[in-house]
Amino acid sequence: MHSAEGVLRTLAAEVENEDSHTTAHTDRVALVARHLARLLRLRPEDQDVAWRGGKMHDIGKLGIPHTILEKRGPLAADEWAVIRQHPLIGENMVRPLKTAGTLLPIIRHHHERWDGTGYPDGLKGEQIPLLARIVATCDAYDSMVTDRPYRPGRPPSTALAILKSGKGSQWDPHLVEMLIQEVPSLAELWAA
Numbered sequence: 001m002h003s004a005e006g007v008l009r010t011l012a013a014e015v016e017n018e019d020s021h022t023t024a025h026t027d028r029v030a031l032v033a034r035h036l037a038r039l040l041r042l043r044p045e046d047q048d049v050a051w052r053g054g055k056m057h058d059i060g061k062l063g064i065p066h067t068i069l070e071k072r073g074p075l076a077a078d079e080w081a082v083i084r085q086h087p088l089i090g091e092n093m094v095r096p097l098k099t100a101g102t103l104l105p106i107i108r109h110h111h112e113r114w115d116g117t118g119y120p121d122g123l124k125g126e127q128i129p130l131l132a133r134i135v136a137t138c139d140a141y142d143s144m145v146t147d148r149p150y151r152p153g154r155p156p157s158t159a160l161a162i163l164k165s166g167k168g169s170q171w172d173p174h175l176v177e178m179l180i181q182e183v184p185s186l187a188e189l190w191a192a
Helices: 003-018 025-039 044-056 059-063 077-083 086-094 100-109 130-145 156-166 173-190
Strands: none
Touching (some): 025 130, 025 173, 086 100, 130 156, 130 173
16 A cells, blocks of 8 residues: 555544544445455456445545535535535545555446436446446445434345335446345444
């Protein structure tokens, strides 16, 4: 690991340390993303990028006001507009790294949607880089089953049903099916 990337990972972890609702979120996303990349038989270096991208995907939240990240109720339209900037903020933070080339697509595109209605670029289907689609699917599941300032975590069965209902619209259908199959074997990640 390059020392600059290590510093950025530490900063990304600091986002979680300040918010008890997201403690270890990026660790779980990274582990599950690498697991899915391995099941897809991606090259070991791509499996590593999936892990690193999972760790760094939300680093742009460092540029989002804490009052928005910790808001207990629904976000207003102007607050959503600010939140939607975190992929671009993260991309700009990581761009100077020597290893940025492989991480930038994950950081920038982890909120794109399979149907093209995501952000920041409105990419659709396989236009969305595969590793970003992997991280997006893992991020969605983890976000659903863990407590957030605005709602308690959902039971795994509910989260899986939401993923299933969003396959082909929000998430890559193949990756959703893979994650649904793998969640039982990964349940210890969410048991704490």
